[in-house]
Amino acid sequence: MFSPFPPSLRRAGATLAAVSCLALAATACGGTTKDSAKNDDSAKSSAAKADPGAATKKGLTVAFLPKQVNNPYFTTADKGGEKAVQSLGSTYKETGPNSATDTSGQVSYVNTLTQQQVDAMAVSAQDPGALCTALKQAMKNGIKVVTYDSDTKTDCRHAFVSQSGAEALGRTQVKLLGEQLGYKGDIAILSAAQTATNQNTWIDFMKDELKLPKYRNMKLVKIAYGNDDAQQSFQQTQGLLQEHPSLAGIVSPTTVGIKAAAQYLSGSKYKGKVALTGLGTPNDMRKYVKNGTVEAFELWDPAKLGELAAHTAVALSSGQITGKEGEVFTAGGMGRFTVGKDGVIDLGRPTVFDSKNIDSFNF
Structure with a gap:
């Protein structure tokens, strides 16, 4: 998140990468070959058959393991998960690292949840492969594994709840920036961590979108990484503009990154001159839209993402x-969802926020 989201609200873009995939997310997943997935029968019981008419079990323990606890984006997402778990008659718990780049720490939390014999866990992965050994062990122990916001390799979980289609999230962020720039000028991307699955997937689609003829006068000059840390993202924004003083626009597919970039631009000579878009939350970005720093950005509802992850689990x-x-x-009042290719379940299309509608949202 969102990763896309910030310590003060990484409710995203998604590590919002967001969106996708939110998704952000998005999303946004690393994959494995079908053969490798088939050969791992002990971890993922592909022979099991679904019974859509089965009664919903109660008394389960469902754990949420975000990339980073105390991150506003994941706080919002996981509260959505908590509400859904409790409404289904089960017990919710949340645990996780304080840093969005503490991959080894996230692995240890997976192992702890496995030892505690939870029934299911919803994980936003900091790295697509690093958690796999631990998650496969969890599945061998009968634990259902759902990834949300940021995926693992496909054979390391049962399903991935994506913020939106990864392709849509990647392409729409570039489209937003292109419209604001008149499709010309140098641009940069301010991402989260270099290993963030959702961010990297969205960025791949951004690059592909930029190959279209209408972007022939737009050039991607740099991808910077703020590690979903507000201070680092602020400094990376400053560094981008020092290195590329003629920069016309920035895309930040993470709520932490876009907020930090907006904060820097708002107090600099570049306000109103350098366009900024990406994945952000209305509450984080409202003042920057109103003071003219940001024209438009997008995101999904992180609470709904957590809610869908809980229902899936x-x-x-x-x-x-x-x-x-x-x-x-x-998925309760959210309606019916269909599992897509490689176990991906899409939340839906992101919402574009601008001065006309931003006051209608509160998250």
Whole structure:
């Protein structure tokens, strides 16, 4: 998040990368070959059959393991998960590292949850492969594993709840910036961590979008990494403009990054001259939209992402789905969702926020 999201609200872009995938997310996943997934029968029981009519189990323990606790984005997402878990008659818990780049720490939390024998865990992965050994062990122990916001390799979980289609999140951020720049000028990307699965997937689609003829006068000159840290992201923004003084625009697919970049631009000579878009939350970005620093940005609702992750975890634990493509389940009042290729479940399209609608949102 969002990663895309900041310590003061990484409610994203997604590590918002956001969106995707939110998604952000998005999203946004590293993959493995089908053969490797098939050969890992002990970790992921592909032979199991879904029973969409099965009763929803109660009394489960569902744990949420975000990239970073006390991150406003994940706080919002996980509260959505908590609300859903409790409404389904089960117990919610949250645990995780204080740093969005503490991959070894995140692994240790997976191991701890496995030892505690939780029924399911929803994980936003800091790295696509680093958690795999631990997550596979969890699955061998009968724990249902859902990734949300940022994915692992496909054989290391049962399903991935994406902020939105990864391609849509990557391309729409570039489209927003292109519209604001009249499709000309040098641009940069301010991402989260270099290993963030969702961010990297969105960036790949951004690069592909930039190959289209209408972007022939736009050039990507740098990708910077703020590690979903407000101070580092602020400094990276400053560094981008010092290194590229003629920079026309910045895309930041992370709520931490876009907020920090907006903060820097707002107090600099570049305000109103350098366009900024990406994945952010309305509450974080409202003042920057109103003071003219930012014209428009986008994001999904992180609370809904957490809610869908919780429903997915409980549906898996209840045997209503297994994570196989084509399976359908109901996520409470959110409606029915279909499991897509490689076990990906899309939340939906992101919302674009600007001066006309930003006051209608509060998250």
